[in-house]
Amino acid sequence: MTAPGLPADAENISAAGFNKFTGPFYRLSDDGDVRRFAFVALDKHMNGSGTVHGGLLMTFADISMGRTSRLVSGAKSCSTVALNCDFVGPGRLGDVIESRVRATRQTRTLVFLSAELSAPGRIVMTATGLWKIMP
Amino acid sequence: MTAPQGFSEIRLIDPFEIHVGPAYGAGEIPQRRYAFRVAAHHCNLRGVAHGGMLMTFADLALGQAVWDVTDKAPSVTLNMQTHFIAPAREGDLVEVRPELTRRTRSMVFMRGDFTVDGEIVMTAQSVWKLLGQD
Numbered sequence: 001m002t003a004p005g006l007p008a009d010a011e012n013i014s015a016a017g018f019n020k021f022t023g024p025f026y027r028l029s030d031d032g033d034v035r036r037f038a039f040v041a042l043d044k045h046m047n048g049s050g051t052v053h054g055g056l057l058m059t060f061a062d063i064s065m066g067r068t069s070r071l072v073s074g075a076k077s078c079s080t081v082a083l084n085c086d087f088v089g090p091g092r093l094g095d096v097i098e099s100r101v102r103a104t105r106q107t108r109t110l111v112f113l114s115a116e117l118s119a120p121g122r123i124v125m126t127a128t129g130l131w132k133i134m135p
Numbered sequence: 136m137t138a139p140q141g142f143s144e145i146r147l148i149d150p151f152e153i154h155v156g157p158a159y160g161a162g163e164i165p166q167r168r169y170a171f172r173v174a175a176h177h178c179n180l181r182g183v184a185h186g187g188m189l190m191t192f193a194d195l196a197l198g199q200a201v202w203d204v205t206d207k208a209p210s211v212t213l214n215m216q217t218h219f220i221a222p223a224r225e226g227d228l229v230e231v232r233p234e235l236t237r238r239t240r241s242m243v244f245m246r247g248d249f250t251v252d253g254e255i256v257m258t259a260q261s262v263w264k265l266l267g268q269d
Contacts, residue, residue, distance in 0.1 A: 059185070087213055
């Protein structure tokens with residue numbers, strides 16, 4: 001079952017743990033070499049001033065980029081080593097926020113990624129990060 | 136959940152922080168420390184604290200510290216850089232004593248070493264914009 005505003009084929013990727021506790025988060029269809037993910041901003045995601053909390057946006061960046069590190073490397077498990085997030089603009093209640101993730105480079109043990117998170121028509125966050133491929 | 140020894144629960148306002156909380160504080164400004172205890176719902180499938188939870192706590196704790204040094208001036212996070220040094224596990228108490236790097240008229244630079252039993256699990260630094268200050 002998908003949320004209103006998301007395509008019918010959106011795949012819920014938040015089955016357990018912190019992903020489920022803070023989600024749902026979804027994977028959308030790929031756009032060429034861009035991996036796409038989305039969530040709908042709910043009441044529980046907000047901060048006191050009525051915009052989406054930075055911690056939730058960083059969580060979504062981590063989830064979408066971590067999933068992409070596994071998709072491009074084929075590894076079962078990857079760990080976040082470093083993440084850099086710029087809070088470009090606010091997300092609002094009810095927004096469908098999409099993360100578009102690109103792999104910049106993959107080595108034997110590491111994946112370098114960048115992501116852009118946006119609400120319709122405006123960028124919310126840009127992020128770059130480094131993931132370790134777990135043996 | 137009872138507060139860890141020496142800490143008391145801090146009053147959270149943001150719905151997302153209330154959702155993932157509680158969080159704790161101890162000591163007086165500017166030596167004030169913050170903490171949270173890793174619960175099962177903070178973890179991923181590998182049984183370690185999710186990076187998203189650690190970053191959310193970093194934003195919460197460094198944001199409290201920005202409040203501490205600005206007498207609760209309204210502010211927003213502009214940027215956060217996080218390094219994940221070691222895993223934190225269910226039951227661990229994650230602690231930080233935020234360090235003010237610099238305050239200008241319109242911005243605050245804050246950083247912290249996040250530790251479990253004295254060992255660093257994460258470092259984070261963030262830049263904050265003080266609203267209404269050009």
